[in-house]
Amino acid sequence: MNRIYRTVWNAARGQWQVAPENVKRHGKSSTRRSSTVGAVASLAAGSLILLPLNAFASGLPSGGEIRAGSGSIEQSGHEMRINQNSGRMAIDWDDFSVAEGSRVEFNQPGRDAAALNRVTGDQLSQIRGAIDANGQVFLVNPNGIVFGDTAQVDVGGLVASTLDISPDDFMAGNFTFAGDSRSAIINQGNIRAAEEGYVALIAAEIINKGSISAPRGDVMVGAGSRVTLDMGGPIKIEVEAALLNTYIEQGGAIQADGGRVYLTAKAAGDLAASVINHTGTTRPAPWPKMSRVRSG
Structure with a gap:
């Protein structure tokens, strides 16, 4: 199934977000449309095309403010180093994107340390460069998250979500993500978790066309x-509430040899659709929960 994604203006939120092709686009005004920066993502004939605009010129995340925990943010050229001193740390960002050839490194106290990166601006996150971490990285952006085909993510554990979590809940260890974002998570890159680590993707729509690896760990996809x-x-991952329609497409490679792969989607109401479309390679076989499955 080929699906087209583009940026649309969400009047209720007052922001741009990445959404499926069947969502109508409503611009604010010609002035806003020409000055607003974002990206268009299309998934057609098995290829993802990203059209970068001028906000991505810096190549690194911008506007970082540590909201909880302790640490520091350093930048030199095309590299950013985020030093984390506490077991958990929460950062709000205006934008969190990494251009091809750029690198973000998280220097954390250990593999159990976790850093929340929460985007409060109106740009989707485009990850085309490298993200490295010896611990766990959470990336939360209601506008959408795209890992391009040049993305290299090598972390202890990764959570990518278009549903929100507050810094207070994160610091308290309450990892419940909630919201009405219709934006998608799309992966065409290489995401690797450490031995016995994990990768969790949480959104209304999740497309994997790339590679996800978590040896002896867990890969969890929840819509x-x-x-x-x-x-x-x-x-464990549990979908506690649903949107009108949810969609998961696994057309890439997921490897969790010696671990678990878990795909779950939930739609609201009898007339809604919850679809898991599995055409890729998954090891071990996924443990799915869904209302409808499409293969081939």
Whole structure:
């Protein structure tokens, strides 16, 4: 199934976001349309095309403010180093994108340390460069998250979500993500978690055309409007509430040899659609929960 994604203006939120092709686009005005920066993502004939605009020229995240925990942010040329001193740290960003040839490194106390990166601006996150971390990285952006085909993510653990979580809940270990964002998460790059680590993708629509690896760990994909991660013991994902339509497409490679792959989607109401479209390679076989499955 080929699906087209583009940026649309969300009048209720007052921001641009990445959305499926069947969502109508409403611009604010010609002035706003010409000055607003964003990107158009299209998934057609198996290829993702990103059209970058001028906000991405810096190549690195911008406007970072540490909201909880302790640490520092350093930038030199095309590299950014985020030093984390506390076990958990929460940062609000105007924009969190990484251009091809740029690199963001998280220097964390250990593999159990976690850093929340929460985008409060109106740009989707385009990851085309490298993200490295010895611990866990959370990236939350209601406008959408796209890992391009040049993205190299090498972390202890990764959570990418278009549903929101507050810094207070994150610091308290309450990993419940909620919201009404219709924006998608699209991966065409290479995402690698450490041995016994994890990768969790949380959004209304999730497309994997790239590679996700978590040896002896967990890969979890959850589509809905309220999703909880249970980090106590074996990591669990639960979709507690639904949007009108949800969609997961696994057309890439997911490898969690010796671990688990879990795909779950929930739609609201009998007339809504919850679809998991599996055409890629998944090891081990996924443990799906869905109302409808499409293959081929």
